[in-house]
Amino acid sequence: MFKKFKIPDATIGRLSMYSRYLSEADEKGITTVSSQDIAQATGVTPAQVRKDLAYFGEFGTRGVGYNSRELYTYIMKILGLDKRxxxxxxxxxxxxxxxxxxxxxxxxxxxxxxxxxxxxxxxxxxxxxxxxxxxxxxxxxxxxxxxxxxxxxxxxxxxxxxxxxxxxxxxxxxxxxxxxxxxxxxxxxxxxxxxxxxxxxxxxxxxxxx
Amino acid sequence: MFKKFKIPDATIGRLSMYSRYLSEADEKGITTVSSQDIAQATGVTPAQVRKDLAYFGEFGTRGVGYNSRELYTYIMKILGLDKRxxxxxxxxxxxxxxxxxxxxxxxxxxxxxxxxxxxxxxxxxxxxxxxxxxxxxxxxxxxxxxxxxxxxxxxxxxxxxxxxxxxxxxxxxxxxxxxxxxxxxxxxxxxxxxxxxxxxxxxxxxxxxx
DNA sequence: TAGATTGTTAATCGATTAACAATC
DNA sequence: TAGATTGTTAATCGATTAACAATC
The missing domain is CATH 3.40.50.720 (NAD(P)-binding Rossmann-like Domain)
Structure with a gap:
């Protein structure tokens, strides 16, 4: 995938957390989430969330946020969890x-x-x-x-x-x-x-x- | 104990590893170990070992090293493991x-x-x-x-x-x-x-x- | 004394946070 | 357009590594 440069180990662990929150949000019918929402649910700062995601691409829409299901799918792919x-x-x-x-x-x-x-x-x-x-x-x-x-x-x-x-x-x-x-x-x-x-x-x- | 200033979380985890190595060394009859020995056994650098220990005091002897059993006892006390x-x-x-x-x-x-x-x-x-x-x-x-x-x-x-x-x-x-x-x-x-x-x-x- | 190794300071490296322009 | 929120750069903070004087 898009591993252009060295990514902090801690980022990988946080991606796991984000993905769990996102699948939960998606199941609840919450289609759009902000970095703020993700941060609150996982106990990190919004800046941290955006930074972590930025290592891998641009997944959100300025002024709007992220599509829960889409971002979930992206992260699962980044983690290699699109297969068993x-x-x-x-x-x-x-x-x-x-x-x-x-x-x-x-x-x-x-x-x-x-x-x-x-x-x-x-x-x-x-x-x-x-x-x-x-x-x-x-x-x-x-x-x-x-x-x-x-x-x-x-x-x-x-x-x-x-x-x-x-x-x-x-x-x-x-x-x-x-x-x-x-x-x-x-x-x-x-x-x-x-x-x-x-x-x-x-x-x-x-x-x-x- | 001697928690004068903020100590990295990672240091605490490493102290656990050091203590395991030290008890093993002591059991084998190795009375003196160097930061080099501890580092090799636990997969870190000697400088890291010395730095970690330095947060809590001076436990070694220059030119000699550390007494295995003594250092073990110190670390177990730092970790609060001198009681159950x-x-x-x-x-x-x-x-x-x-x-x-x-x-x-x-x-x-x-x-x-x-x-x-x-x-x-x-x-x-x-x-x-x-x-x-x-x-x-x-x-x-x-x-x-x-x-x-x-x-x-x-x-x-x-x-x-x-x-x-x-x-x-x-x-x-x-x-x-x-x-x-x-x-x-x-x-x-x-x-x-x-x-x-x-x-x-x-x-x-x-x-x-x- | 010479060799070894600690304890500590300074330099480097890396990660997090803050700030803000871009843009929906 | 005004308000919201991203993506990104710069500033800050923290941890690791390197170097070396102290000293056994």
Whole structure:
């Protein structure tokens, strides 16, 4: 698409929020929204909204605003969400199991198509109708099922190894839920989500007043 | 503690990473680490490490480095993790259930002490030995069990209402997993974690090359 | 002492906000 | 036309990186 220059990571996250608001507005029959409306709903400033959108083109009409449905469609396309994506989860522990059932992914165009784990008690079983395969079938299944993205939900000690396997199988986008820094070769997109660290952000601020 | 001036949010997240590396190093018997070592393990620059630490004091020895265990203890104190914190999860759906069982919280000093939900089929049951109570007992239980933090794991449509209830019950730190912007009064610490948006970050970058 | 590494200041880089001309 | 709101430029703010004196 129109990625002419470097766009702030934070912008990408905000586009997700904007798109959710826009689909909601569209469903409610609100055809036109202003940067002010979007800003209010998503907790940012109107200038921020306009700036974020300006990176990708001109989507509005001066004096009027944006067409909700149109802008929604544009943003979804920018995010690559005009098509569905297939995902593999590695690790069938608590977190892996929860993510495999999480409705929020389906709604945004993500299909969890298989799960990998090394526990013989889990292999061959199904989870929310998704097959659990052993790790040594990872490459094979990734190719067979045309999996696009990988989610690492194994303990920290196994995370790097799993990342290597995913990359080796040809996967180019990974979310790592293990609380450890994992490295991958260039041009692989890796994102770390540390759930405990989110709570620690809260305790950092509350610590002195408890 | 020593919060003399505004500290970047990103610094707090990095402190979490540093502390994990330091405890690992200490366990391995590595008594002294350099900013270089910490940086390499956590994927940042040595200058960044030193800068982050400098916000809070002088913890190292020039020409030598940092004592792993000592620095670990300092950072854990900065993050407020020198004591345990009690957490309530609101929403006993897939995500809420997974979070209630997630081992990663326990390890960092967080105790999930109760779950709230409005589904009569769930109320009164236990989940990983944690009681599920109806939402209308939220305030009562929060006070009785001295709950510090709340996790919102309900659908977007209920998130604001739940946030209001948590704040009304005296909770001052909230993680919101619902994909919607929730507002709370000043001096309540709120953090939003949007799992689908994490995947969308990947697809944004991969979209053009798929 | 020479080598190593911190703590801190200054320089750079990047992102957000403010302001306003363009234009519906 | 007058009022509203975008798109864009310039100003501001904040965070990261580089450099180096201090010091073990």
């Amino acid at each position: 994506w297939s995902i593999a989860i590695v690790g069938a522990g608590n977190l892996g199991r929860a993510l495999s059932k999480y409705k929020g992914f389906q709604q945004r165009g993500f299909d969890i198509v298989c799960i990998f784990d090394n526990d013989p008690k889990k292999i061959g079983k199904k989870l929310a109708n998704i097959n659990i395969y052993p790790l040594d079938q990872l490459e094979e299944k990734v190719k067979e099922l045309k999996i696009d993205l990988g989610i690492i939900a194994v303990p920290a000690s196994a995370a790097q190894e799993v990342a290597d396997m995913l990359v080796g199988a040809g996967i180019r986008g990974i979310i790592n839920f293990a609380p450890i820094n994992v490295t991958v070769k260039e041009n692989i997109i890796l994102r770390r989500v540390d759930l405990a660290a989110q709570l620690e952000y809260l305790t950092y601020y509350l610590e002195e007043t408890r | 914190w009690s957490i309530a999860i609101v929403g006993a759906g897939n995500l809420g259930r997974a979070l209630s069982k997630y081992k990663g919280f326990q390890q960092r000093g967080f105790d999930i002490v109760c779950i709230f939900d409005n589904d009569p089929k769930k109320i009164g049951k236990k989940l990983a030995n944690i009681n599920i109570y109806p939402l209308d007992q939220l305030e009562e239980k929060v006070k009785e069990l001295k709950i510090d933090l709340g996790i919102i794991a309900v659908p977007a449509s209920a998130a604001q209402e739940v946030a209001d209830m948590l704040v009304g019950a005296g909770i001052r730190g909230i993680i919101n997993f619902a994909p919607i912007n929730v507002t709370v009064k000043e001096n309540i610490i709120l953090r939003r974690v949007d799992l689908a948006a994490q995947l969308e970050y990947l697809t944004y970058y991969l979209e053009e090359t798929r």
